[in-house]
Amino acid sequence: MAGSNGPGETGRSGPGGQGGRDHRDDDLERRRRNLEASLATRQPDRQERKEGAGGATGYGQAMKLSSEFIAGVAVGAGLGWGIDRLAGTSPWGLIVFLLLGFVAGVLNVLRSVGKVAEFGHGSNQGPRRKD
Template sequence: MTDDRDEGLEQRRAQLDAELASKRSAMREDEGREVRVEEGRKGYAQAMKLSSEFIAAIIVGAVLGYVLDRFVGTAPWGMIILLLLGFCAGVLNVLRSAGKVATPVLEERRPDKK
């Protein structure tokens, strides 16, 4: 009688081990899927950041050019020049944020150097 009981417990333990192994593999797959989704979110956030920086630089250049034209009276030239400068600044900001161009480093002025 105890042998039957031990065999039943062993079968039950083997069945529970198999179920636990299947649950663990399912959890590993879910974790892998979550990692891929998180990477996708990070990429989307980076794209939104870069595009907003680019568009903001262009808009600031256009607004400053418009204001300059209104107060100085240089018709389209202020807007054209500052719009182009805003575009260049936007491209430079995007390249810096993407890591393609190094950020400028200001040298520390030492008393012995002039």
């Protein structure tokens, strides 16, 4: 085949052997521009977020995350203290529920940030039947 750049051919189609290389460079440049355009359409608000991000939004996010964590720990400690008062198991209820509250607070923070999927909405929802 004349003019094709198959395996084993050198790509010399013009004088000096630059014809195939110019075509590959043009193709590569075209593909790079298409990739940049595709990325720009998929993430249009990235520049807007950088320009419009003020201290109030970061402060609000920090307050939300810290309050979710503190609420988990406080509820766990309150439940543990209440169970200890009712059952008479002095430090053990508080210790166990304080640890459970800590874990719940960490999970709430991770869910808010988006690092952990909501319960039942993950990609692995259990075994599926084959029909």
